[in-house]
Amino acid sequence: MTNFYATGGTLPPDARSYAPRKADTDLYQALKQGQFCYILNSRQMGKSSLTVQVANRLREDGIVVVIVELSGFGTQLTIEQWYNSLLTKMGRNLGIKKQLDTFLRNNPTTPVQRWMQAIQEVVLTHFKQSIILCFDEIDIVRSLPFATDDFFAAIRSCYNERAQNPDLQRLTFCLVGTASPTDLMANAQATPFDIGQAIDLTGFTFAEAMPLAPGLQGQADNPEAVLRGQPFLTQKVCELFCQHTDAPLTSGQEAAYVAQLVHSHIIEHWESKDEPPHLTTNRNRLLERDNSQHTWQLLGLCRFVPVTARGNARSAGNGIAFDRVNGQTTGGQLQVFNKIYAQVFNQQWLAQAQRETLAENPYLGLSAFQAEDAERFFGREQLTAILLEKCRDLDTAQLPRLLPILGPSGSGKSSVARAGLMPALLRHFLPDNVQVEIFTPTYFPLKEMAKLLVTAQ
Ligand SMILES: Nc1ncnc2c1ncn2[C@@H]1O[C@H](COP(=O)(O)OP(=O)(O)O)[C@@H](O)[C@H]1O
Ligand SMILES: [Mg+2]
DSSP states (O other): OTTOSOOSSOOOTTOTTOOOOHHHHHHHHHHHTTOOEEEEOOTTSSHHHHHHHHHHHHHHTTOEEEEEEGGGGOSSOOHHHHHHHHHHHHHHHHTOHHHHHHHHHHOOSOHHHHHHHIIIIIIHHHOOSOEEEEEESGGGGGGSSSOOHHHHHHHHHHHHTTTTOGGGGGEEEEEEESSOHHHHOOOTTTOSGGGSEEOOOOOBOTTTTGGGGGGGTTTBSOGGGTSOBSHHHHHHHHHHHHHHOOSOBOTTOHHHHHHHHHIIIIITTHHHHOOSOSHHHHHHHHHOGGGHHHHHHHHHHOEEEOOOTTOOHHHHHSOBSOBTTTBOOBTTEEEBOSHHHHHHSOHHHHHHHHHHHOOSOSOOTTSOOOGGGGGGOOSOHHHHHHHHHHHHHHHHSOSOOOOOOOOOTTSSHHHIIIIIIHHHHHHHHOTTTOOOOOOOOOSOHHHHHHHHHHHOO
């Protein structure tokens, strides 16, 4: 059967090899009830395909659903350009581009306000039925050159205001991407994620993968050897199986045959065979620069937990647990939930990555961490977030605006201020809006202060 399997990219709504999982029902029901939903998981776990399928079902129920891929309009944009592009894209998908363009021209408020007003005043007025707005590739906001907390806060406020404005009950949001809620929105008070429904995606169990079995017809009597695991890899293995198996296999041979096939076509020299990219994407994700804190932990502290031979759905197919999405390592261990990953990202790979990435010693000894050490400063994320929050509050507080960080000697005050709070402030307020200087009073505080004021720009 040609083209039964599809590897790479979002599956179209009518894909014959689409296998529904529990997440399909969960997402459908939650969105139908108007709940804010988010699907945050590793790449190629089927997030976008799931969204497309569920959107189709909801449209059949008469609900207006629009899916906007946020990666489509680039990252080198001003805040104004970004929100305008977002509205234009929404307008095009909803068939009301003209109305939204007119609204844009005539409403010179701030970009995020205008975006939300356009949704409430134009979109909700134009359509009388329920509307679901899905934003895919939401992790792109982390690459934008401006803070996006307001975007998430605006979504949250739509839910908060439902009681006063019943029209908002017709409006539902769904966010899809590869990031954790705290990566996307640090402000715990305004985050929409704690009022939403997380949609959990796992690898296929054998039963779930049965819709993929017809493609193997006549070639394997016992499809269990092929059908199970991470969605993309399951499709890939099925495809390989069809391409390379001439005669039907006799029962009992499948497991060894598939192991050999996977070894020679996926694992051995995987860098040159990874098409469409999957293992490379996972490798990059583990080592990517903006994930450096995890990278340091991974390379510096982790040891592998071997994958269980035939575990449950989660252990069979949920990719690499060491991922900002799938959570932390457990007790400094890298858990690999898939046999293919375990063979690719093995001890040897870890040792090599350590050699290449860990040029410097991650331990600073007894000296305090400085701003430039931020990438290897761990364990104070929560405290940093609290301090940042307090600094934000100070911004509007009465004088004197002072935030003391007090603690016994050696408890890490300087390090958290310099390697935690300082970079967080610069990230949050952007370098143009804030200047951070370190002032050490010494025995001559006035002199030191004068020196600092002279040298500071
Ligand atoms: N429910 C599914 N049934 C069958 N295959 C799937 C399913 N979901 C994903 N896949 C496979 O995984 C690939 C990646 O899916 P995609 O939806 O693009 O993932 P993500 O959006 O999480 O990156 C698809 O091309 C397909 O091969
Ligand atoms: Mg996707």
